[in-house]
Each structure stands twice: as structure tokens, then as C-alpha cells.
Amino acid sequence: MALSENVVPFKYKDEIVNHIPKVFIESEDGSEDYSWFLNAPSFSTFRVNVEKYKVQDLVNVIEKQLLEEAETKNKCPPKVFIHKIINDCIVVSRWNHNGLEKLWEYDVIVDVACANAVLRGADIFAPGILSMSSNAMIGDKVNVYADIEKNCRRGYNKKFTGKSLLISTGKVKITRDQLFKNNATVRGVGVEVDWNLSGIPKIKLPDDAGLLQNFPSIVCGHMFKNITGNVLDMCAAPGNKTTHIASILGDKGEVTALDKTKERVAKIGRLCESLGVTNVKYYLYDATKCISENANHIGPPFMTESFQAVLLDPPCSALGQRPSLMNNISPSQLKSYVFLQRQLLRSAIKALSKGGLLVYSTCTITLEENEEMVSWALKQFPEISLKSVEPSLGYPGLQNSSLSEKERELVSRFGLPRGSSVDEDTIGFFIACFNKNI
Numbered sequence: 001m002a003l004s005e006n007v008v009p010f011k012y013k014d015e016i017v018n019h020i021p022k023v024f025i026e027s028e029d030g031s032e033d034y035s036w037f038l039n040a041p042s043f044s045t046f047r048v049n050v051e052k053y054k055v056q057d058l059v060n061v062i063e064k065q066l067l068e069e070a071e072t073k074n075k076c077p078p079k080v081f082i083h084k085i086i087n088d089c090i091v092v093s094r095w096n097h098n099g100l101e102k103l104w105e106y107d108v109i110v111d112v113a114c115a116n117a118v119l120r121g122a123d124i125f126a127p128g129i130l131s132m133s134s135n136a137m138i139g140d141k142v143n144v145y146a147d148i149e150k151n152c153r154r155g156y157n158k159k160f161t162g163k164s165l166l167i168s169t170g171k172v173k174i175t176r177d178q179l180f181k182n183n184a185t186v187r188g189v190g191v192e193v194d195w196n197l198s199g200i201p202k203i204k205l206p207d208d209a210g211l212l213q214n215f216p217s218i219v220c221g222h223m224f225k226n227i228t229g230n231v232l233d234m235c236a237a238p239g240n241k242t243t244h245i246a247s248i249l250g251d252k253g254e255v256t257a258l259d260k261t262k263e264r265v266a267k268i269g270r271l272c273e274s275l276g277v278t279n280v281k282y283y284l285y286d287a288t289k290c291i292s293e294n295a296n297h298i299g300p301p302f303m304t305e306s307f308q309a310v311l312l313d314p315p316c317s318a319l320g321q322r323p324s325l326m327n328n329i330s331p332s333q334l335k336s337y338v339f340l341q342r343q344l345l346r347s348a349i350k351a352l353s354k355g356g357l358l359v360y361s362t363c364t365i366t367l368e369e370n371e372e373m374v375s376w377a378l379k380q381f382p383e384i385s386l387k388s389v390e391p392s393l394g395y396p397g398l399q400n401s402s403l404s405e406k407e408r409e410l411v412s413r414f415g416l417p418r419g420s421s422v423d424e425d426t427i428g429f430f431i432a433c434f435n436k437n438i
């Protein structure tokens, strides 16, 4: 079920659209169309922890679960398969349904972040619930709406009349009283989803089996296939790519992971532990300052040219994350990322040994943070050269950027609103690879 409601998913639409390449919002008749932002990619992708599980075994587990669910739902199950090139990636298609209807007496209102997650196959966790009909008891069925204009107060106890969108139906697991009484902070699943608007299924696997990861992010990990030695992951939390690179390196190397935020660094540790990844060292550190001429101890800052490969997956405007029912990013916030990304690139190039590989990736779609960042880096640092993204999946860089035709072919853009395969219908993402000249 595709969403093309009358929803403009940007609070500061007029300013933000100036930064969005036309291909993402212009429909064939030239009118504005935001459906790419509103809809989730058609496939879920699960990156298998191949140290512990066989990919085919997990395919069988997911297939069995979906088959059982299909019998109760009286529908054909989604397809489950291993990606033909990215062999640690399981692809799951969606349920086919014709949309949702208000079916039940009771309503639940959730915030936009929660709604975006639900549309990607998540249950509804308590912190995302803003309002629930007061008579809804555990086990009752509810209609779930997204508060798309962010007008619903947490704990609101009347019928919500603001702009909302029916995104799922499900079963109550935590009552209104438990959620909101005495400003309670309740965790866990508040509503178990049975149908969501996107048809993206829930996938239930053990914690150590791997993780749901966007397809281009999984591809990004594969850039490190031929690396031996030390890899620096400069902006690493929560560690999704760190743990993937570590698993790809195996006993051929180690990942040093940095992040500037304490709580997020802790997440890297927890993920390594849960996946059983041991070749990662992680530090709370500002990656713009992680290289120093006089570094002389274990841990950051490090000596120049001490890493065989570097991943720079910096903070970005994240406009490629979809679905996004409403994005409050302000124009000044949007513009702020380029400065930090350039600073981080400077450190990345210092960190890299001669002949080493630098991978730059973002989950955004602006030219400034992608193609133009690459051409800035090529001009600024004559010691690096662009290298093709291998395996070459996705689309070339966009036209009308400062990259030459040849350079456009070397970088990868994911998620242009064109094709419908798992390689094409993804979040918006960008990967560029550089070599440091010998």
C-alpha cells in the first residue's frame, strides 16, 4: 500500500526543498510529489551474523514464521531470499494488502518517530505512544494513528482531532493508566502490531543472529572485504557498520571505533557483546581531533597514517531515511553538516596510511553532502584519488553536480525513485571510496 496522501513531510518545506535534488520530488507532470519520502523501501534487509549463523538457516526460520502468520492472516506470505551478490544479507518482501480501515472502537496516537518505525515492521513501544483510549484493556484491538503534525500532547485523554494518519492496527499490551499515570516511564511493547500500512513484516530472530540494517549500509560494510590490518570507524555508534566490518575482517584485522557521545559509545559495546564480536576497540572521542603528530600511547589520538582503512559515516542531514512522515529539520541545521563533514574528512585522510582505503558514506540525498563533498575532497587533498565502489550497486552520482562524468560513475547513489528491486528501492544513501596515493 503506497502513501501519497496530501502530506508534505517537511516543517520548513520551502527552504528544505531547495536542497533536495529534483528527482526525489518531481513527478512526471512536473508537480511536487513527496511519496518517496512518505513510503518505506519495499524490502526489509537483515544482515546475518555469519560468525554464529548460516544464512540459509535463518532464511528457513523467517520463512516458517511468515508461513504460520500467513495461515492466520489468510494471505500469501512475503518472499524471503538471500541477496544474489551481498551474501550475508537476507531480503524479505512485504505483505500484499489493500490498505487499512478503522476497524476498532479504541484508538492509539503515536509520535512520528514511532510511526516511521512501525511502517518498517516494528511493534509499538511504550515511549512512542502519545495517547490511548481510556477504556482500552490489555488484549483489546486498536486503530493506531500517527500524529503527523506533532500536535498531540503525551497523555492526551480526549479524542484527538489534529491531523493524523491510520498507520496500523494491533493489540494492547500496556494500558493507558500504566503508560501515563504519575508520569510513568514505561518501556516495552505497548501495542503489538498485526497489520501496518506498508505491509512490511515483523522479523523475529535471536539477538545474536544479526540485525535489520538498510541495504546500502550492508553494502557499505562490503567495501572492506579486501582489507587486512587496522580499520578506523570514525563516527561509529551504534556500531552497526563497525560490527559488520569487524566480522568481514575476522582474524585479518581489528576495528577502532570512535564516537563523540557517551551513551552512544556504550551502544557500540553492547552490540559487540550481543553479536559476539571481539575484534573491536571503542573509545569516546571527538574524531575531528583523533590524529596527532605526537601521539604515543594506545588509544586516541593516533599517529598519522596508522590505519589501513577508514570509514567516515559522519552525522548528516539524514534526508534519505524513509519513511519520514514529518521532518522538522531547519534550514540552518541542514546547512550545518557540511562544515563538520569537511573537518572529519581532514582527519580521515591524515589517519589513512599510504595505499589505504577511505570509505565515505551518508544516508542523505543532498548534493552538498555527497557529490560536492567528494569533489571538494579531491580538490583539497591531491594525495587521494577516487576509486570505484565495489561491488558496484546503486546508481551513479547525480548529474548537475561538480563531479565529472567519469567521477560520477565511480560513486554510488542508492534509492533514486526509479526501480523497484531490492537494490533500487532503498533508503537514500551515498558511498564514495578513495585511495591514498603511495
Ligand SMILES: C[S@@+](CC[C@H](N)C(=O)[O-])C[C@H]1O[C@@H](n2cnc3c(N)ncnc32)[C@H](O)[C@@H]1O
Pocket (backbone or CB within 6 Å): 217, 234, 235, 236, 237, 238, 239, 240, 241, 242, 258, 259, 260, 261, 264, 285, 286, 287, 288, 313, 314, 315, 316
Ligand atoms: C550516522 S551516525 C553513525 C552510524 C554508524 N556508523 C552505524 O552504522 O551504526 C553518526 C555518528 O557520529 C557521531 N559523531 C558526531 N560528531 C562526531 C565527532 N566529532 N566525532 C566522533 N563521532 C561523532 C554521532 O554521535 C553519531 O553516533
